[in-house]
Amino acid sequence: MLVNGVWKDNWQPVQAKDEAGRFIRQASPFRNWITPDGAPGPTGVGGFKAEKGRYHLYVAYICPWASRALMARQLKGLTDLIGVTVVNPRLTDQGWQFGGYPGAEEDTLNGARYMHELYTRADPQISGRATVPVLWDKHTGTIVNNESADILRMLNNAFAEIVDEGPDLYPEELAGDIDRLNEYLYTNLNNGVYQAGFASSQQAYNEAYDRVFAALDEMESRLADGRVYLFGDQLTETDIRLFVTLVRFDAAYHGLFRCNRNTLRAMPRLHAYMHRILALDGIANTVNLDHIKAGYYSIKALNPTGIVPAGPGEL
Template identity: 40%
Template sequence: MTSKGGEAGSYVTGGKEFTRDTNYIEDRITRDGASGHPVEPGRYRLIAARACPWANRTIIVRRLLGLEGVISMGLCGPTHDKNSWTFDLDPGGKDPVLGIERLQQAYFQRFPDYPRGITVPAIVDERTGEVVTNNYPQITLDFSTEWTEFHREGAPQLYPEHLREEIDTVNKRVFTEVNNGVYRCGFAGSQEAYESAYDRLFTALDWLTERLENQRFLVGDTITEADVRLFTTLARFDPVYHGHFKCNRSKLTELPVLWAYARDLFQTPGFGDTTDFVQIKQHYYFVHSEINPTQIVPKGPELHDWLSPHGREALGGRPFGEGTPPGPVPVNEQVPAGHGAE
């Protein structure tokens, strides 16, 4: 996107094909603190936005692993200006922990001349007010592997060592062709670039259909990081990508296997209860004024079918493996009434 305040570093170049800036702040929060940021409960704040699929991943994984009491969370509103995501959902328009109005302030606190997009998700050190990392693919993996001492009892193994190679392989194709593929359709600068991205997207969705036709989850018989990464794109497909990004060969609801798979995850604690369809639509249709200049947000589609039976239990599998579902969503982190699939 043209805005420097965009999600996960997306932007449109002067060329004809959409390009995503994948240069992130690569510092990590690890057990050994090798980059100067050791795992420490109560020290870090995840800054996210429910509208953003990349940030939504971190919200889901944090909840599945039970890290809510260990890593605090601040939520930006669904829209932003050219400079930064803002905390307009909070009283006085300030994050109650960091005391800032714009996420940009945490970036500039550490890098006064930070030249790249001010993106979510980001993790901020509460002690210094400085951004630590915005490397969203690594953030969720580190939640799974570096914060194990603080996982809830019964937390799932989202990135088990014996499946990591396969998870990484699936994630690579899903990112290139699906997660990022919808953007390559929506922000294509030529008919040729659009049609190429469109064909690659639906080829990948057909591949996913074949993969999921006879197995409940993407890798193994439990939910993994791969399912989290695919889900956030599927949840936005009909409300946004089908129309707004011209990904219109089929709606998700017209792809029986993927639609059942998405409903299975949505009805699993940690997925649907972190999904805010109202904010999702507000973000894409309002912020992307270059492709929706009227900034009119559509009323549809109807969402109640997300709660309909999916029948995926017949394929076996155990969503949480030997573990258990997370408990109720903390009151201060619940999706507002009317924003889900009630």
């Protein structure tokens, strides 16, 4: 991680935890928004007007948070407006690296070798982890935002005056319900699997495991009335947020993170729901099973040998 702009290479063992051994995720420092006219968004400062070719996304296919942003870019028809660079799925002592793995790309935009170089370019004194996703502004040479919840929401309408495509992922009439279900799913499932995986006490693991499966059971029941998506016929950002965890479940969380009461495949409605979303136009391009497995199983603190399991071969 970065400390006052300098990289300290003990990345892996230093996951933050509370007194009961529960994994704590750090808050994202860059919280500006792209808006149609460059006015400030809900957080941060203004100056980031929606323009074709001005912004770039740095992502990892292994990463569920980055994949939220990739999915929104795809669903909202923004692939020609916002470029993407995919990092190497295997974590190094210097964090995320560019190139050096099939499907990983060099940083032709900024010429960085590691993601942390972009963070210090944006803020030479920065402290913290150099996470993905990063939404980069080519005009000012800085990070607009590195919080996937913000990026997912801003891509829903920031570019609406240039490209008006895809479903409304945050319809006004559902906003309250979406916010509530997002929070529930984040706490219990999206972050819950990480809390199970990075727990450093039995108690912390047990708590997280119970919450993960309670949430999965609840979502399986929610789909029992035959609804297509979580809120009915309309795909929303909550579906994206659930999907990115489901699509990694059998390949990474079931084994590496010990969320092993059952596989996702054993939950027929959720499994079919996951495939329904995977089949949407362009979404399969945002999912790379090889990167997911190679990436998660490269976390040395959890898998010192680095051996990547052969299965599951398909989702």
